[in-house]
Amino acid sequence: xxxxxxxxxxxxxxxxxxxxxxxxxxxxxxxxxxxxxxxxxxxxxxxxxxxxxxxxxxxxxxxxxxxxxxxxxxxxxxxxxxxxxxxxxxxxxxxxxxxxxxxxxxxxxxxxxxxxxxxxxxxxxxxxxxxxxxxxxxxxx
Numbered sequence: 001x002x003x004x005x006x007x008x009x010x011x012x013x014x015x016x017x018x019x020x021x022x023x024x025x026x027x028x029x030x031x032x033x034x035x036x037x038x039x040x041x042x043x044x045x046x047x048x049x050x051x052x053x054x055x056x057x058x059x060x061x062x063x064x065x066x067x068x069x070x071x072x073x074x075x076x077x078x079x080x081x082x083x084x085x086x087x088x089x090x091x092x093x094x095x096x097x098x099x100x101x102x103x104x105x106x107x108x109x110x111x112x113x114x115x116x117x118x119x120x121x122x123x124x125x126x127x128x129x130x131x132x133x134x135x136x137x138x139x140x141x
Contacts, residue, residue, distance in 0.1 A: 035076065036076040038075060040075075041075040043070075043094050043135070044074065044093040044107075045066060045090065046076075046104065049080055049081065049087060049089075050083075051083070052081075052083065052084035055088050065124065074092075088113035089109065090110050090127075091104055091108065092108050092110050108138070110127065
């Protein structure tokens, strides 16, 4: 059957679920700043998130949902934290021409997981209400 040179079939070891999660987190941690939309958009949205908590998917889905609800209006930056911070902060800069150099304190925070907001997809209406309010307030000035 197998001859003297054949080796017994070896099964691939199955990765444990925690190992897969850890691998996914490491891949997310290695990600750099990603940008969505066009730099010529009138507004900037910065999504800062825990790079080690699996929040990349929440940040990316929020960027996609923002583009669906405000087509061509926001240039979105995803900024992962390098450490496990548990953070998911979303700040908007209305009528922001310079998309490269910003001071985060000068924007309007529209979402803070630490501040009591849940993941945006659990309350899109509340999230977009805060974004709309930020746009209205900035345009009044």
